[in-house]
Amino acid sequence: MELKAVFRKDLPAFTVDVDLYLDSQQPVLGLMGPSGSGKTTVLKCLAGLIKIDAGRIEMNGRVWADTAAGLSLSPQKRECGLLFPNFALFGNMDAAENIRCGLGRLHLTAAEEEKEIAALLRRFKLAGYEKRYPKNLSWGEKQRLALARLMASRPQLILLDEPFGGLDDELRKEVSGELELLLRESGALAVIVSHRRDDLAPLCQRTVRMDKGKLEEVPCR
Amino acid sequence: MYALDWSPLWLSLKTAVCTTLIVFFLGLAAAWQAGRLPASRQLFLDSIFTLPLVLPPTVAGLFLLWLFGSNGPLGRLCREVLGFSFAFTWAGTVLAAAVIAFPLLYRAARAALEQVDPDLAAAARTLGMGEAAIFRKVLLPNALGGLIAGAVLAFARALGEFGATVMLAGNIAGLTRTLPLAIYSSAAAGRWHEAALYAGAAALLGLAAVFLLNFYLYRSSRKREG
Numbered sequence: 473m474e475l476k477a478v479f480r481k482d483l484p485a486f487t488v489d490v491d492l493y494l495d496s497q498q499p500v501l502g503l504m505g506p507s508g509s510g511k512t513t514v515l516k517c518l519a520g521l522i523k524i525d526a527g528r529i530e531m532n533g534r535v536w537a538d539t540a541a542g543l544s545l546s547p548q549k550r551e552c553g554l555l556f557p558n559f560a561l562f563g564n565m566d567a568a569e570n571i572r573c574g575l576g577r578l579h580l581t582a583a584e585e586e587k588e589i590a591a592l593l594r595r596f597k598l599a600g601y602e603k604r605y606p607k608n609l610s611w612g613e614k615q616r617l618a619l620a621r622l623m624a625s626r627p628q629l630i631l632l633d634e635p636f637g638g639l640d641d642e643l644r645k646e647v648s649g650e651l652e653l654l655l656r657e658s659g660a661l662a663v664i665v666s667h668r669r670d671d672l673a674p675l676c677q678r679t680v681r682m683d684k685g686k687l688e689e690v691p692c693r
Numbered sequence: 694m695y696a697l698d699w700s701p702l703w704l705s706l707k708t709a710v711c712t713t714l715i716v717f718f719l720g721l722a723a724a725w726q727a728g729r730l731p732a733s734r735q736l737f738l739d740s741i742f743t744l745p746l747v748l749p750p751t752v753a754g755l756f757l758l759w760l761f762g763s764n765g766p767l768g769r770l771c772r773e774v775l776g777f778s779f780a781f782t783w784a785g786t787v788l789a790a791a792v793i794a795f796p797l798l799y800r801a802a803r804a805a806l807e808q809v810d811p812d813l814a815a816a817a818r819t820l821g822m823g824e825a826a827i828f829r830k831v832l833l834p835n836a837l838g839g840l841i842a843g844a845v846l847a848f849a850r851a852l853g854e855f856g857a858t859v860m861l862a863g864n865i866a867g868l869t870r871t872l873p874l875a876i877y878s879s880a881a882a883g884r885w886h887e888a889a890l891y892a893g894a895a896a897l898l899g900l901a902a903v904f905l906l907n908f909y910l911y912r913s914s915r916k917r918e919g
Contacts, residue, residue, distance in 0.1 A: 546818070
């Protein structure tokens with residue numbers, strides 16, 4: 473597994489300029505920085521939701537974007553999952569339907585889909601919640617559903633945008649434990665955004681700080 | 694009871710229902726596509742599609758008559774290729790009402806689609822959903838409230854259309870004389886009792902439409918809070 477991402481994106485206030493490298497030795501990268509420093513933009517560029525202005529993004533030898541070649545794969549064509557800070561769950565669908573939306577790329581039969589959905593609900597401690605709607609879920613349950621939906625699409629790169637939100641210490645520990653297990657199990661590469669170093673330390677092999685679009689390495693403890 | 698010709702009522706209802714169906718799909722499609730364009734082109738399209746709302750209806754009607762009249766460029770094409778005319782026919786009534794009502798539904802659809810959290814479509818894309826599936830499963834269900842409100846407004850506007858209708862479709866009893874035209878004709882001929890009955894029917898229809906709209910909005914806001 474290997475991610476090579478060197479790109480530039482011009483924003484109104486400043487330019488985002490990044491050079492990122494992830495591989496199986498250091499699969500999880502922490503991305504810190506103040507609000508408005510461009511962290512979410514980096515994630516959206518990696519996911520293909522925003523087009524980069526210059527540079528190249530290559531995942532496992534497959535080119536996701538290359539401005540020199542005029543190439544930019546749509547988000548649908550990249551195997552990249554993004555966890556939004558507000559989860560972006562589809563309020564008009566129940567939990568099972570939300571997860572089903574992530575299974576499109578796998579081309580499963582109806583029976584296989586049902587099995588996969590049931591397995592994901594169990595894995596993320598949401599067994600029995602098939603018909604619950606997002607508005608009837610707690611914060612933690614919403615996050616787990618969003619993660620289940622994300623993992624349904626079997627991403628090779630997982631992007632987590634502020635997964636710790638404004639949580640209290642106990643919930644923080646719980647989420648941290650779950651994420652650690654998830655990342656280890658999936659074997660995917662990941663970038664986690666947080667403004668708290670303590671959140672990132674247990675999960676990330678490397679941490680970088682972003683300020684006004686520029687990155688600097690943050691030394692390990 | 695007064696032996697009144699109620700064909701204007703049925704004509705108005707028929708016209709309003711057909712018009713609403715047509716502008717619903719056209720307006721929704723236009724709003725969906727417009728929302729995906731860059732801002733400068735959005736501005737241009739929004740202005741063009743809103744034009745019938747700000748033009749005097751008779752001006753719109755005159756333009757439609759020029760375009761779709763018997764010797765108009767599109768009118769002649771329709772007659773020769775498709776075998777029907779818009780001028781002084783019920784089809785013309787529907788066309789006039791549709792052009793006038795379209796901006797109402799288009800603007801409502803634009804607003805309804807814009808207010809859907811953009812992160813939802815973005816999340817759907819990262820999950821691998823295609824644009825058509827995103828529209829059907831994510832945008833449309835979350836925009837439905839605004840769309841229905843727009844449809845009711847379009848319906849009411851189509852019911853009340855006069856200026857463009859009379860220019861293009863004329864005021865032919867039993868064929869294109871909708872309620873508003875019937876009210877005018879009766880009043881112009883001094884048949885005040887008749888005009889009052891027609892006006893009462895038009896007012897009741899409008900009231901029913903607005904009542905249904907508010908009932909629907911009230912119920913859906915209660916459901917959301919629940």
